[in-house]
Amino acid sequence: MVRADCAERGQVPGSGSTAQQNAMAYWIRQYQRACSPVQIAYNPVGSGAGVAQFMRGATAFGGSDSPVEPEEVQPAAGVCPGGRAINLPMVGGAVAIGYNLPGVEDLVLDAPTVAKIFDSQITTWNDAAIRKLNPGADLPSLPIRAVHRSDGSGTTQNFQAYLAGAAPEVWTHPAEKAWQGRGGDSANGSSAVASTVNSTAGSIGYFELSFANKLGINTVRIDTGASEPVAATTATASAGIAAADVVGKGKDMILEFDHRTSANGTYPIVLVSYEIVCDKGTPPDMLPALKSFLAYAASDDGQKPLSRIHCAPLPESVAAEVRQVVRTLR
Numbered sequence: 001m002v003r004a005d006c007a008e009r010g011q012v013p014g015s016g017s018t019a020q021q022n023a024m025a026y027w028i029r030q031y032q033r034a035c036s037p038v039q040i041a042y043n044p045v046g047s048g049a050g051v052a053q054f055m056r057g058a059t060a061f062g063g064s065d066s067p068v069e070p071e072e073v074q075p076a077a078g079v080c081p082g083g084r085a086i087n088l089p090m091v092g093g094a095v096a097i098g099y100n101l102p103g104v105e106d107l108v109l110d111a112p113t114v115a116k117i118f119d120s121q122i123t124t125w126n127d128a129a130i131r132k133l134n135p136g137a138d139l140p141s142l143p144i145r146a147v148h149r150s151d152g153s154g155t156t157q158n159f160q161a162y163l164a165g166a167a168p169e170v171w172t173h174p175a176e177k178a179w180q181g182r183g184g185d186s187a188n189g190s191s192a193v194a195s196t197v198n199s200t201a202g203s204i205g206y207f208e209l210s211f212a213n214k215l216g217i218n219t220v221r222i223d224t225g226a227s228e229p230v231a232a233t234t235a236t237a238s239a240g241i242a243a244a245d246v247v248g249k250g251k252d253m254i255l256e257f258d259h260r261t262s263a264n265g266t267y268p269i270v271l272v273s274y275e276i277v278c279d280k281g282t283p284p285d286m287l288p289a290l291k292s293f294l295a296y297a298a299s300d301d302g303q304k305p306l307s308r309i310h311c312a313p314l315p316e317s318v319a320a321e322v323r324q325v326v327r328t329l330r
Contacts, residue, residue: 002031002033002034002296002301003299004031004035004292005295005296006034006038006292007035007037007289007293008288009037010037010038010039010285010288010289010290011286011289012039012041012061012289012290013041013042013043013060014043014059014063014275015042015043015044015045015050015053015054015058015059015063016043016044016046016047016053016054016062016064017044017046017064017065017154018044018046019093019154019190019273020090020311021044022210022311023090023306024044026305026309027040027293027296028040028041030296030301031293031296034296035292035293038289038292040289040293042063044063046151046153047063047065047153047154048064048177050062050063050276051068051276054075054079054085054276055074055076055079055085056075056076056079057075057078057079060277060282060286060290061275061276061277061290062275063273063276064273064274064276065153065154065155065272066158066177066271067087067248068085068274070084070085080280080281080282081280081281083278083280083281085276085279086250086251086253086276086277086325087254087274087275087276088253088276088277088294089272089314089322090275090294090314091306091312092240092270092271092311092313092314093208093209093210093234093272093273093310094237094269094270095155095158095159095206095207095208095269095270095271096206096207096209096211096217096219096220097114097205097206097232098198098205098207098211098212098219099197099203099204099219100197100199100200100204100218101125101139101142103138103140104134104137104218105218106221107137107218107221108133108220108221108222109222110224111163111167111170111224111268112129112167112170113130113133114167114220114222115163115170115171116129116170117146117204118146118163118184119170119181119182119183120146120183121170123144124144125139125140125141125202126139126142133223142201143202144202145184145185145203145204146181146203147186147187147193147196147197147200148179148181148185148186148193149179149186149187149189149193150179151188151189152176152177152178153190154177154273155206155207155271156176156177156178156206157175157176158175158269159206159269160173160174160175160176160181161257162257162269163175164259165259166260166268187205190207190211191207193206193207194211194214194217195215198217206269209232209233209234209237210309210310212232220232222267222268222269224262224268225262226262226263226264227264230265230266230267231267233267234306234307234310234312234313235265235307236265236266236267237312238312239263239265239266239267240258240266240267240270241257241272241314242315242317242318243261243263243266244256244257244258244272244318246318246321251279253322255318270312275294277294277329278329279325279328279329279330280329282329282330287330290329291329294326295323295326295327298314298319298322298323299319299323300319
């Protein structure tokens with residue numbers, strides 16, 4: 001049985017990011033076993049729709065793979081009375097680069113090479129830049145099929161933020177939720193991108209690590225300048241999140257990642273899913289249950305098991321700050 005400071009009652013609706021869907025399902029299942037009078041519901045409709053539903057007062061929290069900037073979106077009248085919307089990081093993950101290259105079980109790429117591949121500047125697998133990074137690999141003269149998301153997504157935004165941050169001389173496109181690179185193939189959703197890569201020789205794509213693990217897709221190790229190229233794992237993603245700075249003001253915990261990190265064992269392409277909540281003004285019939293549930297999710301009992309479902313637990317330094325903010329919600 002998990003340890004949670006249970007509320008006496010309450011119904012807490014939430015919706016949003018599909019990247020945190022598995023984590024949310026786990027948290028809800030475990031929390032409701034311990035706190036049966038409370039009902040938590042989460043609808044994985046995507047980050048944009050989840051934020052929109054929260055901002056018009058349809059839910060108690062929204063899940064988003066990118067933070068909501070206060071100047072960009074304001075809650076509707078009557079939502080967060082006397083307060084404002086804030087971002088609470090709750091679960092992390094690695095954005096893996098999966099590939100399908102017969103005969104190549106281990107592939108190393110660096111940021112400029114990844115950027116050139118996804119911008120159609122490198123178009124064959126035996127290109128000199130790829131050979132230089134993989135001197136022992138038997139790279140075929142196979143055309144590269146780079147697959148990106150056709151729908152707007154936080155995963156795309158985080159991937160493009162990495163390219164823009166780590167290879168700015170190559171990737172000159174903005175880090176938007178909509179894909180900005182030139183050429184390539186597209187698919188709707190991470191599941192479809194992963195399925196396309198899994199079934200298409202010569203393809204490469206980006207998606208959350210859980211999709212690669214589920215389908216057994218090989219993933220790229222990133223040459224960051226560390227002593228060894230870094231693989232996408234829950235542990236290396238957590239290290240990447242630990243290197244982030246909190247740049248939000250007050251209770252707002254927006255994280256800024258160091259995409260150029262060269263620290264050993266630190267994966268540079270990470271995302272964090274946030275819960276968007278009111279710092280003040282949550283309806284009183286929802287507030288105790290919301291605070292209880294979020295406190296559990298950010299606790300050791302909520303975070304440590306996440307690696308079993310291929311999510312990255314928050315570093316304790318970040319989780320402790322989230323728990324402190326949750327206690328102050330009004």
